[in-house]
Amino acid sequence: MADSHASQYGLAHHFSSMEQQREAGTIGMWIFLLTELMFFGGMFLVYAIFRTTYPAGFEQGSHLLSVKLGGLNTIVLIVSSVTMAMAVYYSQIGEKKRLVGMLSVTLVLGLVFLVVKYFEYREKFEHHLFPAMGFYAPDAEHLALQYHQQVRVFLWIYFAMTGLHALHMIIGAGMLLVLILMAHKGRFTTSYNSPVEICGLYWHFVDIVWIFLFPLLYLTGYHLTGH
Amino acid sequence: MSDHTEHHIVSPKIYFAIFGALMVFTAITVAVARFDLASVWGPLNIIVAMTVATIKATLVVLYFMHVRYSSKLTQVIVIAGLFWLLIMLVLTIADYVARTGWPTPLGQV
Amino acid sequence: MATEVIEKVESRSTYLNNGHTVKSWLLTLDHKRIGLLYLFSISIFFLIGGIYASLIRLELVTPEGDLLTPDTYNRVFTMHGVIMIFFFLIPSIPAVLGNFLLPIMLGAKDVAFPKLNLLSWYIFMLGGALMMYTLINGGIDTGWTFYPPYSSIYSNSEVTMAGVSIFITGFSSILTGLNFMVTIHTMRAPGLTWFRLPLFVWAHYATSLIQILGTPVIAITVLALALERTFQIGIFDPKLGGDPVLFQHMFWFYSHPAVYIMILPSMGVISEIIANSTRKRVFGYHFVAFSSLAIAVFGFLVWGHHMFTTSQSMYAGMVFSIISYAVAIPSAIKTFNWLATIYKGSVSFSTPMIYALAFLGLFTIGGMTGLFLSALGLDIHLHDTYFVVAHFHYVMVGGAIIGYLGGLHYWWPKMTGRLYPETLGRISAVIVFVGFNFTFMPQFILGYLGMPRRYYAYVPEFQVLHVLSSGGAFVLAVGFMLPLFYLAWSIKYGQKAPNNPWTAFGLEWQTASPPPTENFTYNPVVTTEAYEFEHVEEIRNAGKTGAIQTA
Known part of the structure; x- marks a missing residue:
């Protein structure tokens, strides 16, 4: 039993079968996502407390964000989730070329998301809407004075949550790059593809966080438009 | 829903169906957010937004993340x-x- | 204790003689070596934290503040708390004994993710290095709880760097917990069902649960605090419309369960020691196993009892108070079951058992005084007094550290292949017990009489009790230093240990002392329930002849 697997491709020495290794990897990633959930959960808690405390400020702050760009990024992320799911599918049926293709599309979409995010951030900095003491100075065109401090809290939550999310996207992009290289070298087979699956779980989780961030941050003040 | 961890391959058809549903729900949540529902009931806006987001997240978890077919x-x-x-x-x-x-x-x- | 014939170990390959270079240690993926790396690192942090503790007790010998300035005193007690909690107690049993023993107890070759395991040690050391940087720059003066707005606006110490350090160290704890959970789920030997697991493993499963669910929250909390301090946002600052109590909510959501990260593994160790030293199966095995999980779950529901004197809603306070009482139930179940195990057992007073008995008494006092503090009305009087200090030291030192020392002695022959001097061990265990009680029992009285915590000077009436406490601390320090010396001595000069010096039950005693790199020379199969001491002999013989390999 101990030596029969020694030569099996992709099996680490301390596991006794591919099945055990795959199971450990999947459960490990799920447990990691549990920590991620609690990590973002802390920020969602801060959001919930201050949204109920400063409803008007949150609507005003949300109104400063571009629903068009946020919506675009939502679509980009959803599409990237589909391509990621397809990548997992192609790794399962062993189509190397399509696997590389789908992973590459996913990576490109992730980068598109980050570029859009960059332009959003830059616009906020240009209008002095980054909530640091001494820097934050919204002009009257952007904000009625009585909401300054409340909006500052909103913007902090906006930057903290989207910043953390973007950081996770960057890490995910790094993972995808490694996967693409491995897939290109033909490292994955129909029996050894759990790295693709595990990174897929991570990518979908990051997508789910955005699914909540989009309405909470961008859409809260959307109804103020055109009234 | 069984305990076996055997590999279940989800067909691309399901992925595309879920993709369609996600896009529809995104459109719904944006459309609803255009209106101030506070005149109907204070927290209605956030309830609708969170319900839609939860449905979307559930779809992703169940199908893209294969939880429906997992151990x-x-x-x-x-x-x-x-x-x-x-x-x-x-x-x-x-x-x-x-x-x-x-x-x-x-x-x- | 060693009646068994000692086998020749010189020629055998063990995890210790598998490479002697520094590189073979620093780049090892062997869970046993990583456990020893942790042992070495946390011992250093324990020493540093201990030096701070002595400074506190020295200052408090006289009522006047004559040894340290008030500011220095603030830094000293803060650094004592931060180092002891984040860099000693939380990693202590899981990262040292857990890392070393868990895979062996499961009959596995290693933890599920050996590279993550090594990474967790490096992350721990990085966090530790940043904390040392903070220390060299004067430390921090906020108290280990980092409450804003003091920490976010007024404190002139390295709060941001300390926050980053704790943020980083948290990930080491998460990775250890993640590794353990996956290992327990997927890598048990054939026949080792959940209810055949040693209670040590159950305790570590519950601990890991807290580590992976609680630690990320403290990470985001200190991150928010660091950002608040840097950018002056106002989510915790009441002057800018924020709420300092929100910080306390988030902080205690982790930091209360963190107490169970410290005590649960210790309870696991105690179960093992008591079963072995009484030659009996732990009474109510299932109850003890499930009470670990119950503590992990209830532990997450009670954090509000740290905030009874804040502006927290009194209704929330009532709920938190009632649930806090509920945590006593699983803890009491464990204690009563241990007592029932000892009853009519053939008790041997070895060093580990003396520690275990000390644990039973001290943890009971620590737990019972916890009930005082979870009572809404009484807590108003006792909040932030020495009563609280005494209470949590009874749990953290009397519970966690004593369990750690007991476990270290119990498994020392397995880890090093050497026996420690038993008489010295017993003497130091008694010294620890006596010194501990002299240190902290007076503090209950001090607190009840109204001595507040974190004060560097006090009214002269309290001096007798404070001197008693400081004297006890000196004795306690001797008790802690003794094992350091004789254990270190035994590595080189100790008698060679047989494979099963305690004739104990469990997979870890079936392999060699010290174990080979792959833990077992055969593939272990488990055919009996846990703690069936009547089977120890036959299992051992089967292991020797190789009969276990089949099946």
Whole structure:
């Protein structure tokens, strides 16, 4: 039993079968996502407390964000989730070329998301809407004075949550790059593809966080438009 | 829903169906957000937004992340995670709801 | 204790003689070596934290503040708390004994993710290095709880760097917990069902649960605090419309369960020691196993009892108070079951058992005084007094550290292949017990009489009790230093240990002392329930002849 697997491709020495290794990897990633959930959960808690405390400020702050760009990024992320799911599918049926293709599309979409995010951030900095003491100075065109401090809290939550999310996207992009290289070298087979699956779980989780961030941050003040 | 961890391959057809559903729900949530539902009922806007987001997230978890076809253990892990998140949110928010003197007058800046 | 014939170990390959270079240690993926790396690192942090503790007790010998300035005193007690909690107690049993023993107890070759395991040690050391940087720059003066707005606005110490350090260290704890959970789920030997697991493993499963669910929250909390301090946002600052109590909510959501990260593994160790030293199966095995999980779950529901004197809603306070009482139930179940195990057992007073008995008494006092503090009305009087200090030291030192020392002695022959001097061990265990009680029992009285915590000077009436406490601390320090010396001595000069010096039950005693790199020379199969001491002999013989390999 101990030596029969020694030569099996992709099996680490301390596991006794591919099945055990795959199971450990999947459960490990799920447990990691549990920590991620609690990590973002802390920020969602801060959001919930201050949204109920400063409803008007949150609507005003949300109104400063571009629903068009946020919506675009939502679509980009959803599409990237589909391509990621397809990548997992192609790794399962062993189509190397399509696997590389789908992973590459996913990576490109992730980068598109980050570029859009960059332009959003830059616009906020240009209008002095980054909530640091001494820097934050919204002009009257952007904000009625009585909401300054409340909006500052909103913007902090906006930057903290989207910043953390973007950081996770960057890490995910790094993972995808490694996967693409491995897939290109033909490292994955129909029996050894759990790295693709595990990174897929991570990518979908990051997508789910955005699914909540989009309405909470961008859409809260959307109804103020055109009234 | 069985305990076996045998590999289940989800057909691309399901992926595309889920993709369609996600796009539709995104459109719904944006469309609803155009209207101020506070005149109907104060928290209606956020309830609609969160319901739609939860449906979307559930679809992603069940199908893209294969939880529907996964082992019981994975399903338990997902539920445990939600349970713990709820502990944190509910017990903390309950304090703020029941608290006297919150928000502080100073806080109304 | 060693009646068994000692086998020749010189020629055998063990995890210790598998490479002697520094590189073979620093780049090892062997869970046993990583456990020893942790042992070495946390011992250093324990020493540093201990030096701070002595400074506190020295200052408090006289009522006047004559040894340290008030500011220095603030830094000293803060650094004592931060180092002891984040860099000693939380990693202590899981990262040292857990890392070393858990895979062996499961009959596995290693933890599920050996590279993550090594990474967790490096992350721990990085966090530790940043904390040392903070220390060299004067430390921090906020108290280990980092409450804003003091920490976010007024404190002139390295709060941001300390926050980053704790943020980083948290990930080491998460990775250890993640590794353990996956290992327990997927890598148990054939026949080792959940209810055949040693209670040590159950305790570590519950601990890991807290580590992976609680630690991320403290990470985001200190991150928010660091950002608040840097950018002056106002989510925790009441002047800008924020709420300092929100920080306390988030902080204690982790930091209360963190107490169970410290005590649960210790309870696991105690179960093992008591079963072995009484030659009996732990009474109510299932109850003890499930009470670990119950503590992990209830532990997450009670954090508000740290905030009874804040502006927290009194209704929330009532709920938190009632649930806090509920945590006593699983803890009491464990204690009563241990007592029932000892009853009519053939008790041997070895060093580990003396520690275990000390644990039973001290943890009971620590737990019972916890009930005082979870009572809404009484807590108003006792909040932030020495009563609280005494209470949590009874749990953290009397519970966690004593369990750690007991476990270290119990498994020392397995880890090093050497026996420690038993008489010295017993003497030091008694010294620890006596010194501990002299240190902290007076503090209950001090606190009840109204001595507040974190004060560097006090009214002269309290001096007798404070001197008693400081004297006890000196004795306690001797008790802690003794094992350091004789254990280190035994590595080189100790008698060679047989494979099963305690004739104990469990997979870890079936392999060699010290174990080979792959833990077992055969593939272990488990055919009996846990703690069936009547089977120890036959299992051992089967292991020797190789009969276990089949099946």
